[in-house]
Amino acid sequence: MTSDTTQRSASFQLILDTTEQLVKEKGCRQTTLQDIIDRTGLSKGAIYHYVSGKDELFGLILKSKAEQMNERFQAAVAGTVGPDAVPPIQTITQGMIANTDKNDVGSKIFIYLLSQNENPKIAEMLTDLYNFSLRMATSWLEVGQKAGAIPPDIDANRAAAIFMTFTYGIRVQNVIAGDMHQALQADEVFRVIFRSLL
Template identity: 60%
Template sequence: MQGSKSTQRTASFQLILETAEQLIGEKGCRQTTLQDIIDRSGLSKGAIYHYVSGKDELFGLILKARMEAVNERFERAVAEAAQGEAKAPIQSIARSMVANAGQETVSSKIFTYLLSQIDNPKVAAIMHDVYEYSLQTSSRWIEVGQKAGAIPESVDARQMANLFVVFMYGMRVHRLIAQDSGTQLTEEDVFRLLFRTLV
């Protein structure tokens, strides 16, 4: 993946991400094309292809950017929390998990779109890259909590991170399937589960 070499946030790259997200919100993933992004952003075709080789790769980078945003909120919560205090950082993760799992969110639309094409080897590689990025980020959250004395050292960070990712993906699929059946998890539900599991 060209874009994964560096997700440095140049102004052009940020504009590409924001434009793609706007178009996905308006038209959905299938109807959004790179030409639409070129037309709306005012960037050249070369500028787009400097960062990505195609639409699916761009969509994968948006998912990673969303995970980066969750991580930034987590890091702010950690910086503001007292040593050994886990409530605020875990609450920031729970809030983000619920917000990103909504059926109409751009990240859920992208996740569903890419998952529907998982039999395409290129898309499978993109999804694997997003999964690994999510796993590494989640693992760092556990390690940060352990260093701060908020999470016991006995917790296997990689295994717990794997469970986090399974839960995040499962919650997203659940919201798509269950829709408004009254069985949706709230931020408080997710927080309580994470807090009991980790602390």
């Protein structure tokens, strides 16, 4: 027998997964709450129990992706012996590259929300997401400093802000340039990040 909390969590995860799949298939603008209702089989009330609209749902998908990246980073750190910065930085790099691909759902949602930034609710959501991601990246650098893999004199907050700028820039470049440029490879991004930290 499942508890109400477990059932609610399963329903919410179904909503997130379904929305992500619909964005892959249709894009952000063409995905509607009615599509989500039809695909999940949940009622409109069940959807509105979790979110006020599809834009909030899109923001929660981006936050979920950031949390997943954090889990991968923590696993890489746990598996690292001694002050070796390579595995955690490779994990961050792989996540950055995957999240900046113009066909990635996260990139599609990010660009869509960015285009709606004049809406105060969306602007607040993007600011909250940025601050969440900045705190997460800062904590990664602090973990590296405590382990002795990253020099202690590096300002973790400033370095995290630079990485955020780098990541956002790659996302926008990949959308605007399309196939006109050669996409950055994970090893190129890794070298830039690694050199900047050591």
